[in-house]
Amino acid sequence: MDVLIAAALAVMQPHMLLIVLLGVTAGLFVGALPGLTATMALALMLPFTFAMDALEGLVALGAVYMGTIYGGAFTAILINTPGTPSSIATTFDGHPMAKQGRALEAISIATIASVVGGVVGVTFLLLAAPPLAQLALKFGPSEMFWVAILGLTLIGSLATGSVLKGLLGGAIGLIIGTIGISPIGGETRFTFGWVPLQAGISLIVALIGLFVIPELLSMMRQGRAAIDTTTGLGDGGFRFGTALRTVFAKPVNLIRSCVVGQIIAIIPGAGGSITSLVAYNEAKRGSDDPDSFGKGNPEGLVASESSNNVMVAGSMVPLLTLGIPGAPPDAVILGVMLLHGLRPGLDLFAETGVLANGFIMSMGLAALMLIPVGLLGGRLIYQVIMRTPHYFLVPTILVITMLGTYALRNNLVDVALMLGLGVVGFGIRGLGLDAAPIVLGLILGTIAEQGYVQTILGGMAMDIPQLRLLENTLSQILIVLTVAVIGWTAWPKSRRRKD
Amino acid sequence: MRVRLNTELLGGLFGMALAAIFYFNRGNVGFLSAVFPNTVLAILGVLSAVLILRGLIAGEPTTLSLEGTGSVLFGIAVMALWWIGIKYVGFVTTSVPLFAALALVMKRRAGPLAPRDYLIALAVALVVVGGFFWVFTEVLGIRPFRAPLL
Numbered sequence: 001m002d003v004l005i006a007a008a009l010a011v012m013q014p015h016m017l018l019i020v021l022l023g024v025t026a027g028l029f030v031g032a033l034p035g036l037t038a039t040m041a042l043a044l045m046l047p048f049t050f051a052m053d054a055l056e057g058l059v060a061l062g063a064v065y066m067g068t069i070y071g072g073a074f075t076a077i078l079i080n081t082p083g084t085p086s087s088i089a090t091t092f093d094g095h096p097m098a099k100q101g102r103a104l105e106a107i108s109i110a111t112i113a114s115v116v117g118g119v120v121g122v123t124f125l126l127l128a129a130p131p132l133a134q135l136a137l138k139f140g141p142s143e144m145f146w147v148a149i150l151g152l153t154l155i156g157s158l159a160t161g162s163v164l165k166g167l168l169g170g171a172i173g174l175i176i177g178t179i180g181i182s183p184i185g186g187e188t189r190f191t192f193g194w195v196p197l198q199a200g201i202s203l204i205v206a207l208i209g210l211f212v213i214p215e216l217l218s219m220m221r222q223g224r225a226a227i228d229t230t231t232g233l234g235d236g237g238f239r240f241g242t243a244l245r246t247v248f249a250k251p252v253n254l255i256r257s258c259v260v261g262q263i264i265a266i267i268p269g270a271g272g273s274i275t276s277l278v279a280y281n282e283a284k285r286g287s288d289d290p291d292s293f294g295k296g297n298p299e300g301l302v303a304s305e306s307s308n309n310v311m312v313a314g315s316m317v318p319l320l321t322l323g324i325p326g327a328p329p330d331a332v333i334l335g336v337m338l339l340h341g342l343r344p345g346l347d348l349f350a351e352t353g354v355l356a357n358g359f360i361m362s363m364g365l366a367a368l369m370l371i372p373v374g375l376l377g378g379r380l381i382y383q384v385i386m387r388t389p390h391y392f393l394v395p396t397i398l399v400i401t402m403l404g405t406y407a408l409r410n411n412l413v414d415v416a417l418m419l420g421l422g423v424v425g426f427g428i429r430g431l432g433l434d435a436a437p438i439v440l441g442l443i444l445g446t447i448a449e450q451g452y453v454q455t456i457l458g459g460m461a462m463d464i465p466q467l468r469l470l471e472n473t474l475s476q477i478l479i480v481l482t483v484a485v486i487g488w489t490a491w492p493k494s495r496r497r498k499d
Numbered sequence: 500m501r502v503r504l505n506t507e508l509l510g511g512l513f514g515m516a517l518a519a520i521f522y523f524n525r526g527n528v529g530f531l532s533a534v535f536p537n538t539v540l541a542i543l544g545v546l547s548a549v550l551i552l553r554g555l556i557a558g559e560p561t562t563l564s565l566e567g568t569g570s571v572l573f574g575i576a577v578m579a580l581w582w583i584g585i586k587y588v589g590f591v592t593t594s595v596p597l598f599a600a601l602a603l604v605m606k607r608r609a610g611p612l613a614p615r616d617y618l619i620a621l622a623v624a625l626v627v628v629g630g631f632f633w634v635f636t637e638v639l640g641i642r643p644f645r646a647p648l649l
Binding site for chain 1: 506529535540542547566581590598623628631635639642
């Protein structure tokens, strides 16, 4: 309890509140710009945290994350273009409401649902993370190896259209992660005669390169034209009271959406757009009037926005307990933790409890700040997103990425690697290879390698030391889960093909 | 213009090429450093081979639009020039003209450019590049690029 009080006091400092406010506002603007994802927003904000201490940096990124996911709802409602992939389901009913002249009411509903989702996610994280971190202590090298493989399989299967391509992406990430010094043997590998590669490929460099640069090249290719601005905000006002009653009028829908969001969020790698789409689908299935979905039913809007904001804190559960990002933006937060020498797991809560709990509480604060920032800044954001020309947006982001990547280690080689990875990432995107499994492979490479090599060392007396990986019950459960994930995602496709 | 690509075959070939590059650059490292990458390389090879086979047997070509490829190539060239300029000339001196050039090329796709557009692009480039450079070097304390000019 003392730790929780100390954490609450730490995040209630005026400068922390200011960081949360600025983070939510910045996230809101970035999230409201179509094409800029939450991962990109966090990667862009990353260099600004270098001058901060660990808690300030994490609080800033948590606030940006919360703001970005909520900000995606603005364009989804106003111009039928999801600002972030997690707002796809928001367009289904949010935009029809805007077309009916209820844009501001839809924004109010999205705001309240987002706040509820955010607070629910943070509460769960606060309660569940320490015991889950305790449970993570039972994981030895073999189990950690299989957890890494399960995480890779999940994101490989769910984030891309093809299981095989997803797994291939994960394997590519794993092999890229072996560049540099071996974590167990200590020898230098795969430097291709280039000395700077001895330090390996920085996670942040790969994140910025693989997530931001392909988006920029994609914007250049599309030469995105001006977006449809005919809808406007409507003249009905925010109708905050009506919106409040609408959100809580169907408590089952709200609770179900939060539960769905929470369950999906704690599965490593499964977050993002999937959460809101599943919650929307469940809301439609459970509604008395499913035919009105897609025509401006606020229930759909509540389901989408509450679930995707539950996901923000929910996806931190695997990150903070096992070091496995629940969703791609969490990888950036992991990067900041590693930069400050913080390792996820029980030690994070036992030795730096104020920091870990303070970070979690700050996300709750960020969720609450969505109300003033979203409602007061709503009109301004609308004007900004309507007037920001993409031809200035792209070079501006390029400037930030160049400076940010250089600032990591004051090294221009990192900038070259970031640009190179970005161009490759853009090319392979055309082949259906997604960046998310590659980055997750890079993140999980060290965990997987340590688990793999340590387990094999323990089994050297066996004829095939690798068999040691299959020995204990927990490992076997994880193997079954991994196989089940592959089967579950591959099976319906083969059946569909037969049909 | 549109092209039809067998993305499974090409994805598999990409994976196989990558596996080959890493395989032939394994070097002479001990068991502890080699056992994991060797296993990953084997998995990478198998997954690539399966994708290639699937592409050859049952691959369905995906239609990809080539519209805007020129802009992408221009963008890649700008990035390369940007990096070379930062290294050998200076960050601000390189970034301002390239920022403006990129913005103008992208804007031109929407219609012809007026003289005013050049001035606006230059002004925005100066403000954005100068502003961020100032924030990073003076506020965040990041050491400036080591280049002859600013």
